[in-house]
Amino acid sequence: MNHFPQGEEKPGLVERYATTIKLFFVAMLTLMLLIPLAMIQSLIGERQNTRQEVVREITSKWGGEQTITGPCLVIPYEEIRVEEKREIVERRNLLLLPETLDAKISTSVEERRRGIYDASVYRSNILLTGEFDISVIARQNLNPSQVKWNDVRMIIGLSDLKGIQEQVSLEQDGEVTIFEPGIPVENLEPGRGSASDNMLYELFSVGLNAKPAFPTPDSALQEIYPFSVAMRLNGSRGIYVVPAGKTTTASIQSDWTTPSFDGEFLPQTREISDKGFVAEWRVLDLNRSFGQVIRSDNSNTLNQMAASRFGVRFIQAVDQYRQNMRSVKYGILVLLLTFVAVLFIELMRKRRINPFQYLLVGLALLLFYTLLLSMSELLGFNLAYLIAAVMTTLLISLHMGSILGSQRQGVQIGVLLLFLYLFLFLLIQMESYALLAGSLGLFVILAVIMYYSKQLR
Incomplete structure (x- = not known):
């Protein structure tokens, strides 16, 4: 039988399982955001088909x-x-x-x-x-x-x-x-x-x-x-x-x-x-x-x-549509790791974040891919990736710093995002060793998450 100090109310069901509920919410939100992520993949394929049609039209008149x-x-x-x-x-x-x-x-x-x-x-x-x-x-x-x-x-x-x-x-x-x-x-x-x-x-x-x-x-x-x-x-x-x-x-x-x-x-x-x-x-x-x-x-x-x-x-030295498609395939990794980082800060700093803010962060992460696609058609993939990554990182860092009431914690989230975008850019550039590098990188990331998860109660 549990006893609580006099004058202190017994925690409710939601308060007792707040961490579990938040984890479930983050998992469900990640799965939900896979739908617009798939739509972005479809958009890349559509833009690629449009380019091929234009190329066929040009070559049909030239030879x-x-x-x-x-x-x-x-x-x-x-x-x-x-x-x-x-x-x-x-x-x-x-x-x-x-x-x-x-x-x-x-x-x-x-x-x-x-x-x-x-x-x-x-x-x-x-x-x-x-x-x-x-x-x-x-x-x-x-x-x-x-x-x-x-x-x-x-x-x-x-x-x-x-x-x-x-x-x-x-x-x-x-x-x-x-x-x-x-x-x-x-x-x-x-x-x-x-x-x-x-x-x-x-x-x-x-x-x-x-x-x-x-x-x-x-x-x-x-x-x-x-x-x-x-x-x-x-x-x-x-x-x-x-x-x-x-x-x-x-x-x-x-x-x-x-x-x-x-x-x-x-x-x-x-x-x-x-x-x-x-x-x-x-x-x-x-x-x-x-x-x-x-x-x-x-x-x-x-x-x-x-x-x-x-x-x-x-052939063109760089096919930006192929690289865009590869970057989108890693989208779930960026979403999940960003949400986990925000969740850790929320639980460790005991600062509650409204679920709507998680949704806004997820939408900002998805907007990165549409920015990347649209700018890579004009500027090339590498420069477009740099601009889109910096814009997305600044937006999320400033927003989370304001929500958490600490610009330092916003910077921490920004550094994490920059690391993720740099890691994914290296994977996109690799061909033969992408699987090996990706597996080792994910192993290190999981080890870091397991280490910091010990502080959660």
């Missing part, structure tokens, strides 16, 4: 991502098959790939703006040189009389013809031929591939064609035919080469300082500086899964050909 396939020779021939004692003549096409292919590409990258958004576009000068070995056709059990030599075409697959800036010329033994738009080849499968951003692309859906110069059909199968193709091409996001040659060499140089080498093959050598980069590739036919002669209707082989492309993507 999209370019994949260069070829040159290839289309060899039409007639195949005779017997069906019900009747001879049926079918016209088919072979794609003859070059024996050697050397691609020299130089690009100049520009930024085009629409409102607060920008897109990276480029101008490129491309020179494709190499040679065809026509004798390879004889190994396909194909009689020279079956080949329609007058209908042989040279084709080049491109991704977006809007990017062509000048006439594309074919130089062959001193003779110049101008390419025409389109790929007039029957039953030619486009050859589909999937990019790193899950976008689909096709090799021969659009492109160019030209009538190459050949000697008489009698000597055609014994000849080596060199070629040289020059073009000026606009594009965006990236530029790729398909290793069509039995030996393919490629060199890409640019003034872009943050390249992302992409595709099936990485460059053998690369140099990156503050003035740009130079990268070189060398791919053999042994490195890929298709041969030098392909039937135009063989979709599996053409898809393998599409998947073998390599090149470079012109």
Whole structure:
């Protein structure tokens, strides 16, 4: 039986369990604030989608991502098959790939703006040189009389013809031929591939064609035919080469300082500086899964050909939306630790804080992320993070100092917030070691909370 001094009233249920009730309230408030936190995540995704739409609009008028396939020779021939004692003549096409292919590409990258958004576009000068070995056709059990030599075409697959800036010329033994738009080849499968951003692309859906110069059909199968193709091409996001040659060499140089080498093959050598980069590739036919002669209707082989492309993507060095999303994912940690710190000060200093003040602090912490998102689109992520963190810290410090009647305790809360924002900024900047650093940091924070919790009764 409990006894209380005379004249002193027995504590009520609320007073006896005030600490437990306040802890329950803080936990429930934290969970409730996860709803607007999720809405902020949705807002970041929406702004990112808006930027992508603007980028697509800009690049659709300038020229999209370019994949260069070829040159290839289309060899039409007639195949005779017997069906019900009747001879049926079918016209088919072979794609003859070059024996050697050397691609020299130089690009100049520009930024085009629409409102607060920008897109990276480029101008490129491309020179494709190499040679065809026509004798390879004889190994396909194909009689020279079956080949329609007058209908042989040279084709080049491109991704977006809007990017062509000048006439594309074919130089062959001193003779110049101008390419025409389109790929007039029957039953030619486009050859589909999937990019790193899950976008689909096709090799021969659009492109160019030209009538190459050949000697008489009698000597055609014994000849080596060199070629040289020059073009000026606009594009965006990236530029790729398909290793069509039995030996393919490629060199890409640019003034872009943050390249992302992409595709099936990485460059053998690369140099990156503050003035740009130079990268070189060398791919053999042994490195890929298709041969030098392909039937135009063989979709599996053409898809393998599409998947073998390599090149470079012109990406932004910092993606502020990705960093904003990472910062929001740590939002619950900032909310919870700030509430715990305020609760500790309230209980240890025996100063009651109205629950409405907790709500105001939580809303101020959430406002940090909208400030960060809006300012990072204009100022960049790092500067926006600094400004938003200082503004939020000052607001909460001054408010809590006024509520607690002690500017010193307000400063203590401000120092804690600055530490949390600094800790989270370091985690956001990390890639490989973010999990390790975050786990160790949380362990230390939990140890500090456990130490100071001993003073609570």
